[in-house]
């Protein structure tokens with residue numbers, strides 16, 4: 001491992017933007033498909049990987065939902081989550097705030113309880129190895145708000161185990177305001193709120209996510225940089241951006257990693273973080289994402305990105321302070 005790679009791996013960090021379904025590696029996809037007796041339209045792991053070429057978000061989503069179709073039983077969700085957590089721990093992640101997409105499963109007849117029970121069992125097991133976690137339930141924005149509300153209701157018995165709600169899937173044409181009522185209900189229930197905004201969608205969607213959905217954190221947020229007033233707002237309110245460099249490259253949000261805005265975000269005083277989004281599809285876990293921007297930022301910047309991941313987390317002040325101190329002593 002290079003010196004930069006060793007520094008990145010050893011840096012204590014939180015991951016705040018990871019879709020568990022997006023961590024389904026082709027090997028596990030094949031194994032689960034075999035045991036569930038599901039035919040998949042690929043002959044080999046290499047063939048699956050070769051299909052992962054995207055020119056926009058929707059290309060990826062089409063294949064992501066097809067991949068998730070192999071997940072049917074509690075064991076499948078447990079195995080998926082366990083594999084991600086082990087991989088993240090190997091990259092120096094000590095706290096994770098993970099997304100899951102219940103509607104991608106309930107729409108196929110998989111009960112909500114099957115999905116979340118498998119995920120929670122894996123999170124609980126990882127906790128005994130020192131990995132802390134929060135779970136964030138995302139609504140699929142290409143579906144209507146009534147569908148999101150049905151999911152919200154199904155989740156109610158689990159609110160003690162769900163830290164917040166999120167908003168993901170096809171951004172263009174599905175503005176945050178479409179989910180005004182269900183986000184208000186989530187806030188009233190004491191849940192945190194986050195939303196994908198400004199990945200492909202315009203700065204107006206970021207304004208809406210802030211003003212209408214009252215979000216605590218912005219997922220991606222790249223296109224916020226097009227609007228100086230929005231940048232000033234995000235800075236003044238210290239709102240965290242969960243940025244995903246390899247995802248941005250693979251989904252053509254940036255044309256070249258050399259043009260990635262991560263350094264610009266830091267220079268403008270924004271609380272940017274680095275995350276993997278859908279690591280099985282975009283060619284890397286969190287350490288790979290830090291490494292992908294290593295040519296753009298200094299080691300001190302990387303330590304600041306890692307500090308931001310804890311500052312922007314839903315951990316309490318004492319836990320956050322403990323992780324920040326660990327970074328200070330690591331990077332001193």
Ligand code: ADE
Pocket residue numbers: 019022057064168169170171196199247277278
């Ligand atoms: N679902 C999984 N990954 C996503 C992304 N990058 N954007 C929107 N929805 C997603």
Ligand code: ZN
Pocket residue numbers: 017019168196219277
């Ligand atoms: Zn995402």
